[in-house]
Amino acid sequence: MGILQPKIITEIKNHSREVRTQAEAIKEKVINWLLIDEAPKRINIEWITIDKKSSKDLDDWIWAEKFWDWFSIYVSIADISELIRPNTILDLDAYSRSTSVYTNSHVYHMFPSEISTDLASLNDNTKRNAITTRIDLNSEFNTINSEIFESIFHNKKRFDYWEFNNQFNDSYKPFHKDLNLFHKIAK
Numbered sequence: 001m002g003i004l005q006p007k008i009i010t011e012i013k014n015h016s017r018e019v020r021t022q023a024e025a026i027k028e029k030v031i032n033w034l035l036i037d038e039a040p041k042r043i044n045i046e047w048i049t050i051d052k053k054s055s056k057d058l059d060d061w062i063w064a065e066k067f068w069d070w071f072s073i074y075v076s077i078a079d080i081s082e083l084i085r086p087n088t089i090l091d092l093d094a095y096s097r098s099t100s101v102y103t104n105s106h107v108y109h110m111f112p113s114e115i116s117t118d119l120a121s122l123n124d125n126t127k128r129n130a131i132t133t134r135i136d137l138n139s140e141f142n143t144i145n146s147e148i149f150e151s152i153f154h155n156k157k158r159f160d161y162w163e164f165n166n167q168f169n170d171s172y173k174p175f176h177k178d179l180n181l182f183h184k185i186a187k
Contacts, residue, residue, distance in 0.1 A: 012101055012108045016094065022090045023112035026083055030119060045132065046154045047074065048175070049122055053160035057100060057109060057116040058123060061130075061153060064181050069139050071185055076153055078120040078133040080111075090115075120157045129153075141185065 015023075046061030059078040064071060072104040084091050094110050101108040122128050130153040136145040157175060160169070167173040168180060 012103075014108070015112045016089075019093045020112050020114075021125050022088065026090075027114040027119060030083070030134040039165055042129065042150045042152045043132070044154070045074065045130075045151045046156045047076070048157045048159055048178075049155055050159045050161070050164050053162070055085070056107065056113075058121045058122065058155075058158065059116075061122060061155070062182070064178070064185055066181055070144065071137045071141070071181075073135045073137065073185060074132055075135075075153060076130040077123065079129040079131045079150065080115065080120050082129055083115065083119060084111075122153060122158075124158050127152050127154045137185070 047061050049058045049061045051058055061076050061165070063074040065074075084094070090111070096109045097108070100110045100116065111120065120128065130151045131152040132149055132153075134147045134149070135143055138144050159175075165177060167175045167185065170176060
């Protein structure tokens, strides 16, 4: 039996019964995603997510730190490689979709909701396997080092855009300093 080739989807459709069944089977097996981790060592990290209030698939996150004369920026994305094996129906379906599609009335997730909004989504008070990039910048914001590593991510706070703006502008809010550091680095 050869390797299955993905079919590129040109029309947005719901997931097939086979794809949903495979996703449900994965969810039934996984009591705690971290229990099936094959990575030799993951680094524990705690940061925040910033998404629209209506977002359900929270699969990426950021953080920044300032040291006495340099900064570190962290960007992470959910590591689903522990859940979805290559060339399975679920993998090929996700490949053919390449991304989630948001319309005015519906979200067509790249993965079925069991994965996209649960097992691979960083909801409040959850831990998820991630792939993280750390970029170190000097005081002039030039890159001096970078690293990619496997991590376990714990969400400190889920921000929507209104909450982000509220914390950013109020010096008495707990994340004000952190969010202003993001802004300084972005500028």
